[in-house]
Amino acid sequence: MPDFTIEPYRWPKAVGHEGWDDWVHFAEVRNAGLAVGGEHLQDCSPEFLLGDWNDAGEARQLALVARRDGEIVAIANSGQDPATEDLAFSYIRVLVHPNHRGLGIGAALLDALEALCLAEGRTTVVAEFEVADEPGPTIAAASGAGAVPAGAPGVRLALSRGYALEQVDRTSRIALPVSAALLAEAVATAAAKAGADYRLVFWQADAPAQWHEDLARMYTLMTQDAPTGGVAMPEMPWSVDRLVDELAHRVGQGMDWSVAGAVHEPSGRLVGLTELAGLPADSGGTGYASQYWTYVDRAHRGHALGMLMKAANLLRFQVEHPGYHFVTTQNAEENRHMLDINEALGFEPFLAQAVFQKRL
Ligand SMILES: CC(C)(COP(=O)(O)OP(=O)(O)OC[C@H]1O[C@@H](n2cnc3c(N)ncnc32)[C@H](O)[C@@H]1OP(=O)(O)O)[C@@H](O)C(=O)NCCC(=O)NCCS
Structure with a gap:
């Protein structure tokens, strides 16, 4: 029996409102889950994150959490542009807190999120996530430019679920x-x-x-x-x-x-x-x-x-x-015009962003 549960998640309406303590854990898992190679590029406070979620057209945001002993240890969501008419397309994300990885939570959460998306008619899902470079085999993007390490956990999970690596973006940074x-x-x-x-x-x-x-x-x-x-x-x-x-x-x-x-x-x-x-x-x-x-x-x-x-x-x-300390920028590996400008200014490659897509 797994020692975790997966359930739908509803975030608080405002700072300090019902569910606030849970939201603080949610934000912690988000920040820890998004850290790559020990770098926290996307950290934000729970207050800031809530402002973003509540402004993003909440009707189009679906969320799930995994809990162990009642505490949120992993999060997943499916989001849509607030003005698009294409309701079949959605961005998805699964993040497991590093202390709770390798236990089957990520796979179970992704399966549950796909089922939720399908039930809502969101039949094209795209997962974008950053990966650090590591030695070993790589997977090439279908776009023809760029590759990501095949052994990275997110890459393995996505491939095991039938996602196609459509594109690789380069995250570059420059020191200020x-x-x-x-x-x-x-x-x-x-x-x-x-x-x-x-x-x-x-x-x-x-x-x-x-x-x-x-x-x-x-x-x-x-x-x-x-x-x-x-x-x-x-x-x-x-x-x-x-x-x-x-x-x-x-x-x-x-x-x-x-x-x-x-x-x-x-x-x-x-x-x-x-x-x-x-x-x-x-x-x-x-x-x-x-x-x-x-x-x-x-x-x-x-x-x-x-x-x-x-x-x-x-x-x-x-x-x-x-x-x-730094400015980061993301560009498709095939976007030579933009990469030329950034390289001339002194931006250096830092991480790769995998863009995986699946038709459910
Ligand atoms: C990718 C991630 C969600 C996996 O979560 P997890 O709970 O550790 O994963 P699980 O234990 O359910 O394992 C599922 C699969 O992930 C891959 N995986 C998990 N841990 C791994 C590791 N240490 N090395 C390589 N692959 C790994 C494997 O394919 C594994 O399936 P397998 O055990 O049948 O080989 C987690 O590492 C994470 O949050 N990473 C940062 C965000 C991210 O990359 N998200 C990608 C999905 S949008």
Whole structure:
């Protein structure tokens, strides 16, 4: 008889409300489960995590937990974009606390999560998780670029359940502060190439209203334009209303944001953006900031705007938000344009992210 139970999980409505102590354990398991190679890149406090869950369109979030002696030791969830119409697609995740691994909990939880997804009509599931490099055989991505260690527990579990490794993303990092001279030079070189038609604008968590329409357009295009390997990525539409809600959420949640945008002067439109954000220590952050979206409109590619925005934004972020140790960024191994920019700035490969997909 297994000495664990698996059950549906409902998170508290607000900090301190019913179920709060359980949620604190849930957040601990999440942080410990996401740590890779001893590095805590994604830690956050239970308060911060709850804000994220309650804002993420809760109707589309399903969760399970495994308990031993009543205490949460493993968590699993299936999430959907709040605005997508493709309700058959979902991201899933299974995390077992390191002290409770190798006991059959992960496999049982994944089986239960698949059954739940199937019952809800979520028939395409995608699991993304980071793995540290290790010696031994590797599995190549179906996309043709990148590989992950075949012996990593998550990889073995996914393969044993019939998942296909569609894509491998590279997680790279750069130590802060980056040489200001190097960044300034990168900005100057890129600005010379971009020419007088473009200028940079910056903001923090909130974006000026004049750019909302262009931002909503670019957010919608981003999920379609970035390489996704064989992942059946649904359209995730962004209306201006959804964007305004997201910006309000960002302001309320208290992350340190720096966003750079590229304005095309002749048309007055915002045609590119790049976003950096870090979680302050008092919200559970561990000194890692992350690169979020970078996008340049198709009609404006080839003018060094990606490099211009990224170098300028990095320079600005480290001045406005000192105290972060690293910036991490994730790019598909086949996304050579973006990797070239990041490598030129000094980002170095750090971890691999496996993107597994299964049709249930
Ligand atoms: C992957 C993970 C969920 C496995 O949880 P677990 O409770 O330890 O796994 P189980 O004991 O149920 O074992 C299930 C399978 O995982 C793999 N596995 C478990 N421990 C392993 C280890 N130390 N080395 C290699 N594979 C391992 C095996 O395939 C195992 O099946 P097998 O015993 O028939 O070979 C857990 O290691 C974890 O949380 N890792 C971090 C997050 C992650 O990678 N999630 C991936 C799924 S979305």
